[in-house]
Amino acid sequence: MILPISIVYFSNVSENTKRFVEKLDTNANRLPIKWDRDNPFLIEEEYVLVVPTYGGGSEGHAIPKSVREFLNVKSNRQYLRGVIGTGNTNFGEHYCKAAEMICEKTGVPLIAKVELLGTAEDVEKIIGRLRLLYEYEL
DSSP states (O other): OOOSSEEEEOOOTTOHHHHHHHHTOSOEEEOOSSOOTTSOOOOOSOEEEEEEOOSTTOGGGSSOHHHHHHHTSHHHHHTEEEEEEEEOGGGGGGTTHHHHHHHHHHOOOEEEEEETTOOHHHHHHHHHHHHHHHHHHO
């Protein structure tokens, strides 16, 4: 494991976000595609959230439902240290909108925006930023 911080991510059936997260080579936990209220996903350690944007520009649908449900659990929010957004620049001003909205609401930093699967340069940049974030938290 390269990074000393966990990743929590949402990836739909396309698995684009999953393929990006795998490049980070760290402890990663995938949120369920469909939220289970009877068996909610809980995390009890510091983490960075990786989230795609959905809804084609509609702010009401930009954040995937499972991510909203996950963050509605207070104990899950308390360990959130930053957000990485994934998306497609073809969305224009809505590119990585979900990540921006989550950061605004929770007060954590937006670590990076990544287009689609990300490049090797994106991975290097994010690993560097995550290391800085972790060192700062100590």
